[in-house]
Amino acid sequence: MAGGFPETRVPDVPAITLYTTAICPYCVAAKNFLRSQGRDDWREVRVDLDPAERARMVARSGRTSVPQIFVGEVHVGGYDDMIALHRAGRLQPLLQGEGA
Template sequence: MAAKNFLKSKGLDWEEVRVDLDPKARERMLALARRTSVPQIFVGDVHVGGYDDMVALNRAGKFDALLGDAGASP
């Protein structure tokens, strides 16, 4: 919920993939992120990490730049 609230606060849309309900999606997440925890956040093709990683990028002033590079749709 924290990640969703963060994205909402920035006025962003996102696609949620339920890896708990879709084994193939879980396999893709593991292959791309190499992590089993959720959420795993991607901006375009860039793996950001989890919520804490996304917030750290934002605090460092790098999240908005990443959004611009990816067309502003995580």
């Protein structure tokens, strides 16, 4: 207990990884949507700058298009997949570490 106040813990939230390219409107839309959901702490991996990262993205997701979005180790998919998950009420729990 520091300063006489009980210690408060922020619950661990899963890391977000976005595989993107520079000229991808869906990548921009995905980042804007995540911001609207209170998350702006993602790791962005530019696959147009690093062929090894592109290969890693394809190996992880089985897809070649961007964006590819991961919340923790859960592959959300692309932008449309993320929006569908949101509409189904399953994205926010995933972002908060409660599973999909």
